[in-house]
Amino acid sequence: APLVFDFSEGDRTQVDLLGGKGANLAEMTKLGLPVPPGFTVTTEACRYYLERGEEPQSLRVQITMALRRLENELGRRLGDVVDPLLVSVRSGAKHSMPGMMETVLNVGLNDYSVKGLAEAAQDERFAWDSYRRLIQMFGRTVLDIPAERFEHELDAVKARAGVATDVEIPVPALIELVEEFKHIVSDATGREFPQDPREQLDLAMRAVFNSWNTDRARLYRRRERIQHDLGTAVNICAMVFGNLGETSGTGVCFTRDPASGQPGVYGDYLSNAQGEDVVAGIRNTLTLEDFAALDPSSHAELTRIMRRLETHYRDLCDIEFTVERGKLWMLQTRVGKRTAAAAFRIATQLVDERLITRDEALARVTGHQLAQLMFPQFDVDAERTLLTRGMAASPGAAVGKVVFDSATAVAWAARGEQVMLVRRETNPDDLEGMIAATGVLTSRGGKTSHAAVVARGMGRTCVCGAEEIEVDAAARTLSVNGTQVAEGEVLSIDGSTGEVFAGELPVVASPVVIYLEQGLDAALEVADEQTGELVRSVDRLLRHADQARQLRVRANADTAEDATRARDMGAEGIGLCRTEHMFLGERRVLIERLILADDPSAREAALAELLPLQRADFVSLLEAMDGLPTTIRLLDPPLHEFLPDRTELAVRVAVAQATGRGEEADVAKDVTLLAAVDRLHESNPMLGLRGVRLGLSVPGLFAMQVRAIAGAAADRIAAGGHPVVEIMVPLVGSVMELHLIRDEIDGVLAEVARDAGVALHIPVGTMIELPRAALTARRIAEAAEFFSFGTNDLTQTTWGFSRDDVEASIFATYLDKGVFTVSPFESLDRDGVGALVRMAVQAGREVRPDIKLGICGEHGGDPESVHFFHDAGLDYVSCSAFRVPVARLEAGRAAL
Ligand code: PEP
Ligand code: MG
Known part of the structure; x- marks a missing residue:
């Protein structure tokens, strides 16, 4: 099979084989755009090499032939003594891995061809400068010589010549520098810098292959969830030179603004420079307008090409180009990365420009992006002082007083302060401080560091790895670029951009949230032009998703207030109302009384007091969800x-008994309470007396709740409403449990309906949140009118991970070691938990074809998981109100 493809042979569909860069160079060549000729060595050749430590046998010959074709086309020979052909050797994997792998430019120069190049270009300086760049890059990337050795020598030569910048070095000094560089090579490797152009090329190619497996490349892939076995392609391309004087240059540009999505082209240009100079930021770059003034004809051609590429790729493209003595060359293009706001705006712009369909537009935006747009933001009009930048680890805008340890964070937060926890890095001991803080800032660690993982898990805003910050926890100060910030001073961090600002920046609600809660008009009223376009894009794409999706989206909400908010966000029902939240605060004493009741009449009295309160809860909930x-x-x-905390209670009892103080009745009550706490104590409460087990052990408790629910429904009907209520039994593992509890439930429902004189249709179903429930779903479906997957508990019990402890204790380690790439509590574990879900779906439908199937664990709002639930054929997902729009969008995308 061919291992080498000329640029004129491939196209953009071949990214697996040719890598992203190679495939797009081929595509541009096919379009007739000015791409310097060259060829691509396939990822297959790389994989072969990485597996066996040597190139496939036929590769050498295939490269010889490709090189011959290239030489014939250009009429020049690689490394010739007259007018030599030079090539670049660049990596190009399927997924872009910016800065991770190697590149060698100017391959083909040696002690003779450098003179030929000087002659052909009529520029001696240029030729010697190119030669020293080759030895430097080759030495570093191919021969593994520390970069400092070359840089040090370069500085020395500049000092001797009395010049400040590379471009000022006079020719004799450059020639001397080349000699010095060659010494460095022979000194470090024990052999001379290779003079044979073909040997240079082969070694450079091998170095690119090897760069696939450097530590940093592996780390990057782990972080970006890119497979390790793909390998990279190598692109060998005739050199064109942006550093041939003032009529040459190099630049990067975008066909639209990748930051805001604003239409119009954007870019930077640097005259008399080579590619890496732009990135290195050595000199200030020019805008494209400046470029137009400098070289109108190249600029006009570039503009034409940008339009061509955008209509061809039907998307935002980013481009690298070079001008060599007034002639424009395209060096690279790809569909460009963009911010969340730009993604939405560009997708709808392209629909309006008739380049893509609405379905395609929907496919190009993600729930993650929508979620980013929903976080509160810093007021764009506010003045700001940027101190530094770290990694955008967990989105949001946070403002707080700086503290340097967890205990202070907790103490200050307890007295009502907003605090910003600043650490070099965090560890599990910092958890309390992270919970207390509004924002977390670290100077070390990446996006999978403890701080980042934990902060994301709890929705805390976090910037990590802001390496310019020096934290002195002992002195309670930090310093960053010359600014000192002491404990108690205020910082603002933007977890969506990684920016760190001095002082307090005003925070405003996201216009997208205003739109979701109050409608398009309300949002447009407060938005400027660009934000207005963004909000309109979100509206259009969300509405399209609503049309496309098969999954319904409900919300988890416990109160009428939450329910109303969820409805505003587009929820089509409530998938989970957790009634436990209704027994907090003052009602705790009633539950206490129920637990302490020592005879049936005391228990009934307690339940009778709870009943009207519960009924009122449900009336307002059903009214909101009418x-x-x-x-x-x-x-x-x-x-x-x-019940109260055991330690506190025990101390109170001990003190009262020792001192003899306190009302006798109070002390007696505390003693009974303590006995109850001891009696009910469980080592593993999550696996204990909860859910249906509770209903079967505490007589009358579930009956009271059912009576309240049915009564509320009857009240709503009487008031002219349309209550659509379903009763759900938690933590069922056996159909027998469900049969037993249903006997009680069905009896109460019939009784209430009879008493109220109305027909009540209240389906009774169960959560599937234990592996045994999934495994015996066929039996359980006999007694359940619906299933709702409780994927929180199902994940906990399938993995045997405690959902309350594990994220802080071992997930950072597991993520680091690659046991998984994302917490299974955050994104559904398809292979394990997902298999149980599929099994129960199939069994449920077989036994009861009209069974309704939903999911109400946290995964209901997770983009990847929503796709899984669509594929598994569920009827709905249910998630927190804030994630309802994300679920709507992703459910729409899943259905495309
Ligand atoms: C679940 O277990 O997934 C669930 C929704 O219930 P809870 O989180 O209340 O245990
Ligand atoms: Mg549960």
């Missing part, structure tokens, strides 16, 4: 969660 399905779950958590 006409939409509302799933109410019977009480789930272990009862001792409603």
